[in-house]
Amino acid sequence: MATLLHLKSSIFGENGQSSGLSNTFVEDWRAQHPDGNVVVRDLAAAPLPHLDAVAVGGFMTAMDDRSAEQAVAVARSDELIAEISGAEVIVIALPMYNFGIPSTLKAWIDHIARAGVTFRYTENGPEGLLTGKKAYVFAARGGLYAGTSNDTQTPYIENVLGFVGINDVTIIAAEGLNMGDEAKAASLSTAHGQITALSGTLSAVA
Template sequence: MTNILHISASIRGDESVSRTLSTALATGLAAKTAGTVTHRDLSANTLPYVDAAIFAANGTAAGDRTAQQQQLAAIGDELIAELQAADTIVLGVPIYNFGVPAIVKAWADLVARAGTTFAYTPDGPKGLLEGKKAYITVASGGTAVGSDIDFMTPWLTFFLGFLGIHDVKVIAADGIMGSDGEAKIAEATATVHTLTN
């Protein structure tokens, strides 16, 4: 059985192309592998942005935290546990203003924890979440994925690799506000269908 973590980030609800693609992919992969899906919807904007107190709490060993630090670190602990338990991560992420949505950066700041999801070594940082597969379903209105103005896809791919997740596939429906937008969505949908059948 495969444990699939589905992370969605679009603020557009059911109208979201990235969410539609990622939902179809996560559901299809679960059906194909008799797996389970845990869904984390970042668009609810319930994650805190890391400040000095949260940073200190996250950097303190669980047994040494004060009661306040335990409360501050709880959401990071939960998000990290979701990643650790997953065999496959499916991310539905739109490109906002050429980059990653702010709430995805907030998620990244909470799950990047030295000694837990990565470690500092004499040879530099080493990701501790190895052996996982990730898919990123991307939607953009005008930004071409892989172009010089796409700062989201390379950043998110690099970040996953930093955590040790190097097997990453990008499925893009990009430039969907253009004249061939429907074709781009259909192509991405066909890719999802191929991966899940």
């Protein structure tokens, strides 16, 4: 039974465009995987705390030597890592806020990128340990950035996913959503068309 982890971070909840696009994909996936398991983590509705010295200190301290505070912080990270480790498919809804990814999503990344757990350092450089997964990213942006150096999101999300071992990443972006009703409708229609095409390529597992 395949598991899909759906990460949302729109401050507009289910009305967010990234939520809408990613929901469409997840519904398609669910239809093709009736026995599949979908885990939803809404990072805007239930934000994680910023990574801090307590958490990082806890990561670097042997289990039995951790303070109570460190143990709580490590348990939070462990839970998030167990969630992504248990999923074959990762779906990320990716709004653009102030030229970057939502801070709530960044906080999640900070809790799951953990040396010795989700990546390790080797003689040949860092090696990601969350292998064998596919990621699908659904970006929503008010302006136009794709293919330019102002696209701070796509290279970043690919880098960070690759760093933890997830190299099979598909990105669909709906852009120009704040450039008038016509541009918005055209962009969403194109993105939904891309999702339909993508859904047609899904395998039995992922």
